[in-house]
Amino acid sequence: MNIVVLDGFTLNPGDLSWDALRALGPCAIHDRSTPAEVLQRALDADLIVTNKVSLGREQISALPRLRYIGVTATGYNIIDVAAARERGVTVTNVPAYGTRSVAQHTLALLLELTQHTGRHARSVRDGGWARSPDWCFWETPLVELDGLTLGIVGYGRIGQAVGRLGEALGMNVIATVSGRNRAPHNVPVVELDYLFSTSDVISLHCPLTPETKHLVNATRLARMKPTAFLINTSRGPLIDEAALVAALNSGQLAGAGLDVLAQEPPPPDHPLMTAKNCLVTPHIAWATKAARTRLMGVAVENVRAFLAGKPVNVVST
Numbered sequence: 068m069n070i071v072v073l074d075g076f077t078l079n080p081g082d083l084s085w086d087a088l089r090a091l092g093p094c095a096i097h098d099r100s101t102p103a104e105v106l107q108r109a110l111d112a113d114l115i116v117t118n119k120v121s122l123g124r125e126q127i128s129a130l131p132r133l134r135y136i137g138v139t140a141t142g143y144n145i146i147d148v149a150a151a152r153e154r155g156v157t158v159t160n161v162p163a164y165g166t167r168s169v170a171q172h173t174l175a176l177l178l179e180l181t182q183h184t185g186r187h188a189r190s191v192r193d194g195g196w197a198r199s200p201d202w203c204f205w206e207t208p209l210v211e212l213d214g215l216t217l218g219i220v221g222y223g224r225i226g227q228a229v230g231r232l233g234e235a236l237g238m239n240v241i242a243t244v245s246g247r248n249r250a251p252h253n254v255p256v257v258e259l260d261y262l263f264s265t266s267d268v269i270s271l272h273c274p275l276t277p278e279t280k281h282l283v284n285a286t287r288l289a290r291m292k293p294t295a296f297l298i299n300t301s302r303g304p305l306i307d308e309a310a311l312v313a314a315l316n317s318g319q320l321a322g323a324g325l326d327v328l329a330q331e332p333p334p335p336d337h338p339l340m341t342a343k344n345c346l347v348t349p350h351i352a353w354a355t356k357a358a359r360t361r362l363m364g365v366a367v368e369n370v371r372a373f374l375a376g377k378p379v380n381v382v383s384t
Contacts, residue, residue, distance in 0.1 A: 176324030218266030221273030
């Protein structure tokens with residue numbers, strides 16, 4: 068069984084090991100693959116492992132030996148699952164590996180928006196404190212989180228982890244839920260528009276679907292308090308980015324912390340890069356070594372289980 072990894076670099080830039088996967092069969096590992104390289108590299112593959120390289124109907128139909136696609140992520144919209152199902156190709160994903168890391172990054176964005184630790188540390192390094200006529204200084208208002216309302220859109224594993232962190236800081240947590248998710252009894256479940264109008268901080272943790280695309284739009288941004296902050300560590304297209312830029316630059320919103328954008332990487336002139344009080348990090352909430360180690364482990368076990376005839380984490384049924 069030939070295994071081909073199409074884009075292994077983001078999962079393993081060199082600090083992890085592919086040995087467990089190599090032990091399962093002949094294995095070709097590519098750091099990155101362009102769309103033009105996919106068919107050539109995967110032509111003799113029985114099993115493909117991919118993170119962000121997409122496999123549509125055309126590619127799946129052109130790979131005669133293909134039996135399995137393992138996505139090294141939770142989201143699997145890069146795969147035409149219907150085409151895979153028609154061909155009898157099993158598709159798996161890796162759920163829940165990054166819960167703690169994404170929650171941690173969400174909190175890091177929130178703390179930087181409210182306490183501006185990094186900004187003030189850079190100012191000190193640039194000599195700002197040494198030049199100060201006073202024994203301390205601050206360049207922006209500092210916001211205490213205790214007693215503020217944290218609204219969480221999507222209260223699955225990550226949303227609940229963020230909620231627990233918010234509660235530890237003394238925040239009042241409210242949430243919207245959907246599907247199978249149910250909020251713990253002590254977390255009020257509210258309607259989305261109410262959450263937007265009453266929260267001091269809104270954190271997005273819902274999947275991207277046709278219904279949630281541009282869930283954060285000009286109308287909902289207008290409902291938010293001008294002192295409120297918006298955080299997105301979920302999916303970029305949940306936000307109408309043009310509307311967010313306008314809200315930030317007009318002072319309609321106090322700030323935003325984003326780890327995801329609609330286009331990744333973004334163009335160099337993306338307007339959110341220069342929007343007022345907007346923090347953008349390069350989609351790294353998932354990428355701690357601990358989370359990537361868990362991801363690697365589950366991805367390998369998915370392959371092992373498939374080869375044993377007992378596939379797990381299947382999303383193509």
